[in-house]
Amino acid sequence: MSDRARSLKSDPADALSIAADVRARRRSAVDVVRAALERIAARDPALNCFTDVVAPRALQTAEQIDRDVALGRDRGPLAGVPFAVKNLYDVQGLRTLAGSKINQDHAAAARDAAAVRALARAGAVLVGALNMDEYAFGFTTENSHYGPTRNPHDLEHVAGGSSGGSAAAVAAGLVPISLGSDTNGSIRVPAAFCGIFGLKPTYGRVSRHGVALFAGSFDHAGPFARTVRDLATTFDAIQGPDPDDPVCASRPAEPTVDALADGVAGLRIAVADGYFATGGQADAFAAVDRVARALAVDRRVTWPEPERARAAAIVITSAEGAELHLGDLKTRPGDFDPMTRDRFLAGALVPATHYRAAQRFRAWYRDRVRALFADVDVVLTPTTPFPAPRIGQQTIDIAGVERPTRPLIGLYTQPISFIGLPALSVPVPGVAALPLGVQLIAAPWRERALLRVAAALEADGVVSAPIAG
């Protein structure tokens, strides 16, 4: 096979392998980036992951990396690694679309978002911006303005959302790593549907500066990757305090890569029962069983009030999202995506008493879950109740009853992001015809525990993310 033909197939090299090759001058960053751009050109028309490709900038950056490497400079753990970001991240010179038509009228961003700059400092090379649900208010990336992003495992199925482009681009091997955002499940859901790893860090762990908000109480920035090492390295590059983000914690960064080889010894792991063991299809629970067996876990824990937590998350999300977009809802409602408009309009009418009660309940719930984590370190649940539905699928069979598809997708993710817990979706292949994810959940700031568990599962072959398509 010629070099060019090889580059047009998905490059199986993970991010760290690419970086090692670039630093050792076995491959040039320019060749790596050119190959990524060629893969995007060849495959993205069928997948619709990208809304912008920044080829000149990417090649210029790659050339500089190669010059630096030739001079013996260390360009970082992600030297030459192509990456892309959900189009709600500011990218200098691009309009931050956030999946919308309305934002096409905005001025171009003057500066990259903080997380984009952080990855650049680590040597990674931005190649483009990725499709999403409008203003992040969705779980499927069925975007009426820019078209749906298709699942690389089956093009007739959704990639998940709202970070669908971010997940699909990694799953298809177009780029090894990407960034998304998660408010109620928007990293975890597309990671599960696309069969890759996605990490929603602790609330306040990663700077949101330069990221278009949706519901400020719940918005998180986070990474996608096809290996745990890549996921941990990307997370380590972007985590840490940022005085430009008032929500970002002042807590110092806590690197995770050095912990990956620690295994699960000493970690107390349990499967969530009750709410998290019902309401989904059998395969979703079979995936959890497989992971639990691999970890020799037979302990169960009962989560407090998850249904009410989900209800409160929906009330707060709707009210905050609507308030953010109220000006445009008043002046140009017709320019919203029909998939989001009616929910935003409804959110504008939430009574203040409901919003306030939801925020008070949040404090109660946070304290009860904190108590639960006093004697467990990692809790397992399905990430989603079912694998990726078909594009346009309105209902889905749950235990013999047809239910509306889209509202159910966040069943297991919403109670978790409601209180900012770190959560990682790991891909469990071979359970259903399409990928399924298992959600690993830990107490605040314990991303290391999650990544240790994920690394152990990956080493044992229980979880993996081969390139799709």
Next chain:
Amino acid sequence: MTADRAALEHYVAVTASAIGLAIPAATVPAVAENVERLLAAGASILEFPLPDDLEPASIFQP
């Protein structure tokens, strides 16, 4: 249309108007359906007993 649904659509029309939000007539039923879900979610929270002295999750710092 049931009485409940009529009341809900009336709520949508009146509260939207009160905040200067014009909802196209054709959209009112769909918005009302979403409002119904949100009100039900809110009701489930309001019926949960919380101590009066429980502060909301985020506390303002001057």
